[in-house]
Amino acid sequence: MQGMYSMTIAIKLGLTVVAVAMWLISQKLLGARQMKFKDKIGDLVHILTDKWSQHLNASPRLANGLLISSSLVIDAVGIFLIVQTLIGDSLRPLLALLVLFTLRQINQAVTVLPTPEGMIWRDPGVPSLFVTYGVSNDLFFSGHTALAVLGALEIAQLGGPLFTTLAILIVVFEVVTVLLLRAHWTMDIFAGAITALWTHDIVSRFVPVIDKWIASF
Secondary structure: OHHHHHHHHHHHHHHHHHHHHHHHHHHHHHHHOOOOOOOOOOOHHHHHOHHHHHHHHOOHHHHHHHHHHHHHHHHHHHHHHHHHHHHOOOOHHHHHHHHHHHHHHHHHHHOOOOOOOOOOOOOOOOOOOOOOOOOOOOOOOOHHHHHHHHHHHHHHOOOOHHHHHHHHHHHHHHHHHHHHOOOOOHHHHHHHHHHHHHHHHHHHHHHHHHHHHHHOO
16 A cells, blocks of 8 residues: 555656656747747747638638638527527526626737738628627637637537537637638637636536526526
8 A cells, every 4th residue: 555655656746747847848948939020929820821811812702701601600609509508408508608708808808919910800791690790809819719619518518429520520610710811819719719618617517506596486
């Protein structure tokens, strides 16, 4: 028993040393890099996908098609979350959506980022229920990504490989679309995804109490 305990401590200590070393080494590497974007945001993903973005800027019909299809997916996900709340047994989908976009709007109020070069964000001629084409400075964090991830989590909980695959495709499509359209920086997308995951987890822990209270009426 004592030997097993000692081994556990040794493993934990080893992992701690590795974690601290990774942190210090990575920070040193970051500090040594040449700052090519001193007065603007540097986004490696934008650089790597620059040719695709330029192609979309030169192809208005293709870009509009992406805008329309992306908005249709977002509208469908939003409607799904609302309907799932109304006909389901839990307030979780709607409550998570409310918390998620409250967090987003708070970030919007305190953080304004520069618009990515080559942004394609305009009214494509097809109305949307949730997408606001007239607003282009709401970058941090990505509402498209956040809603897609939140919706994907709820869709995946329907069970089965079909719904899981659909959930993954929704997230991948929205992330790729907003990146290529330059509607967001990569950090906007990362933050949107992480916030959606965190929101769904936190709401899932507390919503049973609320559901029980509502069911008492």
